[in-house]
Each structure stands twice: as structure tokens, then as C-alpha cells.
Amino acid sequence: MxxxxxxxxxxxxxxxxxxxxxxxxxxxxxxxxxxxxxxxxxxxxxxxxxxxxxxxxxxxxxxxxxxxxxxxxxxxxxxxxxxxxxxxxxxxxxxxxxxxxxxxxxxxxxxxxxxxxxxxxxxxxxDLRAEFTGRIAELSPRQKQVMDLLVVGLSNKEIALRLGLSTRTVENYRAWVMERMRTRNLAELVRLATWLEGREIEFHGTAR
Structure with a gap:
């Protein structure tokens, strides 16, 4: 350089x-x-x-x-x-x-x-921020809703009640979100979302 x-x-x-x-x-x-x-x-x-x-x-x-x-x-x-x-x-x-x-x-x-x-x-x-933001843009509106509620700590049952869905449907959306965001578990998804928001939690995941 x-x-x-x-x-x-x-x-x-x-x-x-x-x-x-x-x-x-x-x-x-x-x-x-x-x-x-x-x-x-x-x-x-x-x-x-x-x-x-x-x-x-x-x-x-x-x-x-x-x-x-x-x-x-x-x-x-x-x-x-x-x-x-x-x-x-x-x-x-x-x-x-x-x-x-x-x-x-x-x-x-x-x-x-x-x-x-x-x-x-x-x-x-x-580069990472652009990559992850691009992945979020590829989520459907409902998938994005489910992701937002997951990262603030709501359970599958609570999300189902909030959105008027069955728990099974929420579980399916959750699996799609994890796959499309390439995160291995909920903790990694929360760290990623927190990092994208610019809050003081370092992202240690391998979601690439």
C-alpha cells in the first residue's frame, strides 16, 4: 500500500x-x-x-x-x-x-x-458489512420480520403469536434465515445483527 x-x-x-x-x-x-x-x-x-x-x-x-x-x-x-x-x-x-x-x-x-x-x-x-447487508436484502419481508424478532430475544412461540403464524411455520422461517445468512446458530445471528447495527460487540462468527 x-x-x-x-x-x-x-x-x-x-x-x-x-x-x-x-x-x-x-x-x-x-x-x-x-x-x-x-x-x-x-x-x-x-x-x-x-x-x-x-x-x-x-x-x-x-x-x-x-x-x-x-x-x-x-x-x-x-x-x-x-x-x-x-x-x-x-x-x-x-x-x-x-x-x-x-x-x-x-x-x-x-x-x-x-x-x-x-x-x-x-x-x-x-467488505464484510456490504456482504452481510446484501444477504439481508435477499430475505423476504416475512423472513426479515422473523429475523428481527429473533435477534431481540423472542422465542419461536412468541414470534408465532406476534405474527399470527404457527410455531412450525416460524421454525421453517428461522431455518431459512439461518441458511441465507449463513449463520450456524442463534448466538451467531445475534452477534452479526448487533455488529451491523454498529453496537459494541465484536463479530467472531465464520458466516461467510
Whole structure:
């Protein structure tokens, strides 16, 4: 994966690129936020390292635009002393890290490696979310009703009473839901539904 480096100071760009290369990391330099965005947020970009103070679009504004276009792409902001409050606010808004000038090679390399790893996890989560959301879209309206009631804890009998169905019919719908969602048991289905809702339960299933 490439690291996008954004700074209007050519000397800084060259220096950053050189020590990232020495650390075995591939970089792509850009002299402005606009030039980077014109590149189309290449899928090979693993993270973005941007100075806060840029001509026209600032690093803070760039982070907002990246968050809108590609929310899983980590952004590291390089800040001068007068930019720290802005950088802290950006991190609170979702930026991955901010690094104060002057910084050591180890400080930025460690942050970049961590950002690349976080970005990979974000992409994997997004792929899984899209896959599972697609499976839900393939359920019939009644199957979706049964699934929703299962994951909030209702028994087959309670669901049957709620929907005016026989318990046997609910059992059949439950089996179809498990098969189409590729979950092995109710606990896995609940974890999956909870994860899709963005709640704080990690999904450990193998429903693929």
C-alpha cells in the first residue's frame, strides 16, 4: 500500500518520502490537497499524511473531504505548534493521529504503520458489512420480520403469536434465515445483527 504525502514544501515532501522508502514503505507525494483528490483516492493508498497548513484547501478540510468520500482511509496530520488545537479537534472528529513538528523518523513511521493496519481492518469490515447487508436484502419481508424478532430475544412461540403464524411455520422461517445468512446458530445471528447495527460487540462468527 502507498502512503499519500501532502505538503506544499518540496523539501519536506522529499525528506518524508526518503525516510519512508528507507523503512520499506512506498509513498506518493502531492503538493496540495486538490492534487491528491484529483488522483481519485486511489485504492492503493493505505493512509494519508498531510500538513495542516496547505494553500487553498487545508489539511483539516482535506480530512473532512476524505471522511466523506472514503471514511475508512486513515489520515495523519502534521502540525506546527499553532495548529495543535485544530489537530486535536480533527482527531476527535476521526483523524487517525497528529504529529507535532519537529518530529522524529520513528514517530511518523510508527504512526504510518499503525494507520495502514487500521485502514486494512476498516476495509475488511466494510467488505464484510456490504456482504452481510446484501444477504439481508435477499430475505423476504416475512423472513426479515422473523429475523428481527429473533435477534431481540423472542422465542419461536412468541414470534408465532406476534405474527399470527404457527410455531412450525416460524421454525421453517428461522431455518431459512439461518441458511441465507449463513449463520450456524442463534448466538451467531445475534452477534452479526448487533455488529451491523454498529453496537459494541465484536463479530467472531465464520458466516461467510
Amino acid at each position: 502507498k502512503i499519500a504525502l501532502i505538503d506544499d514544501d518540496v523539501a519536506v515532501l522529499e525528506s518524508l518520502s526518503q525516510f519512508l522508502t528507507a523503512a520499506g514503505l512506498d509513498s506518493a507525494p502531492f503538493s496540495s490537497a486538490e492534487a491528491f483528490l484529483a488522483n481519485g483516492l486511489d485504492k492503493d493508498i493505505g493512509c494519508v499524511v498531510s500538513d495542516v497548513r496547505l494553500p487553498n484547501m487545508t489539511g483539516i478540510e482535506l480530512h473532512r473531504e476524505i471522511a466523506r468520500r472514503s471514511p475508512g482511509l486513515p489520515v495523519i496530520l502534521i502540525t506546527g505548534q499553532g495548529d495543535i488545537a485544530m489537530a486535536v479537534a480533527a482527531v476527535q472528529a476521526g483523524a487517525f493521529d497528529f504529529i507535532e513538528k519537529p518530529f522524529t523518523d520513528d514517530r511518523i513511521i510508527t504512526s504510518v504503520r499503525n494507520a495502514i493496519a487500521a485502514g486494512a481492518r476498516n476495509r475488511a469490515d466494510a
